[in-house]
Amino acid sequence: MSQIMIVLVDGLNYSAWLFLSAVGLTLIYGVMKIVNVAHGSFYALGAYMAASVIGIWTANGYPPYLSYLALLGAAIVGGFVVGPLLERFLLRYQYEKDEVVILLITYALFLVMEDALKLVWGVDPYFISEPYEYLGNFSIGDMSYPNYYLLMLGLALIVGLVLTVVLNKTRFGRMLISVIHDREISAAMGIDVKKIFILTFGVGCSLAAIAGAFTAPTISVTPGLGVEVIVLSFAVVVTGGLGSLPGVALAAFIMGLVRAFCIHYAPQLELFVIFSVMALVLAFRPRGLFSLAEARKI
Template sequence: MLTAVAILIDGLGFAAWLFLSSVGLTLIYGVMRILNIAHGGFYALGAYSSAWAIGLYMQTGSSVAFTYLLIPLMAIVVGLVAGLIIERGILRFMYGRDEVLMVLVTYAIFLILEDATKLIWGTESLVAYQPAYYLGNIEIFGIPYTVYKFALIGLAVLCGAVLWWGLNRTTTGKLLLVVIEDREVSSALGINVTLFFSATFVIGTTLGALGGAVTAPQISVVPGIGAEVIVMAFAVIVIGGMGSIGGAIIGAIFVGFARAVSVHLYPPAELFSIYLVMAAVLAIKPYGLFSLAQGRKI
């Protein structure tokens, strides 16, 4: 019984983190058809900027309450500034190019962002435990869990609901769906496709930075965390179907519970279990669970 409860809660917590860390990646691919390897770099920038800002703020001796506003604020700053610079300065010149070339370009950007974090914050680890620590713990069947973990689950649900509402219940979201369906027809109808691309990339990078920012209070922020998360995020969106928000939710749940089961029942298989799930899904659905129909190429 206790093991089942632990698997349920840990699976939900890990799934929430995976969704927050990967939904921006699938959003950018769905609209722009860019597999943004640089997403891991934005995650790292969000984690570093959040940990750095929290550290500076706590040195003032002020209340920890403001740090919960500081976390999303730093993610928004990173997403807006770095996202706009990269999209306007580099990617807009690459639109319409081969997808493999775009992967190489975003991989180069990822390497640049990795070095940028080292130049700005150095190679020493940053620790910003205060937001998670001061929320305290809660016991469920005698097992202690941080309240912060449940806050992240709630945040993931909120982000998923807002994205669904924005895409399906707003005029802008419906126009975006038209852009996704056919860029050329959208331009002919007078829709500013370039503006939608820029907005989508900034929202996607902000979500990636938010994933890192909310993770910072739970970990020691060190160089290389971006490389780790891009692999996990890629597994999530491949399982769910690249470009599908709903698929990202299901993919995160699959991966989250696969990891939780392996951690509690057979820890050596933790990483293997994630890729086993991905391989099993792709063997049945080569384009993911919720992918759109693929046109046959001759």
């Protein structure tokens, strides 16, 4: 029984990370129909900003229990400053072009941002383990786990709950759903589609940065951090269904548990198990586990 619990804890932790890493990507696609390859760079931006903020926080002896708010604030500022600027002055003028063109533009943004991160923070690794160590550990059987796992799981649940409430229970959410189904009719009905787009892109980029910021204390923050993230996030989003919030949650949960099982019982499969799950799902459901309804063209 203890071994099963260990697999479950590892799986839930990785599922929470996958969800946090991918939810911003699916949000942007759901509303704007953009596969934002630069998503990985915003993840890296959040990690680097977290490294800088926690470094300053620790050096000045600020209360360690407030460092988690500092992580959150750094990520939101980074995502909501850079993201809307890119949408306003670059992407806004590309929406009428083919989706492949926009995909290539976001890929170019990814390359530019990766080099910009190197120019600002250099190529040396950053280590900020203080928030990770401060919360202590809990035990399951003979295994000890950091309580930081619980923080990541709680953050994923809060993000999912807030997005669900906003989308289904608020006026802004109803406008968002309207834009998702038909942006032209929405604009004709008086909805400011440009404002919806810039807010959506800002929120999506901030969610990627939040994932990076809260992952930073558990890893070495180095150049190229966003490459793996965009690949894994895309796998999760495609498996769940492009633009589907429940889909990305379910896909992250399944992939996290399957990966944890492989690590403990068949470690030789760990490297490609996530992509195997994606291939298996798409073989039977080419549009993913869930998919948004598309407006019927007349």
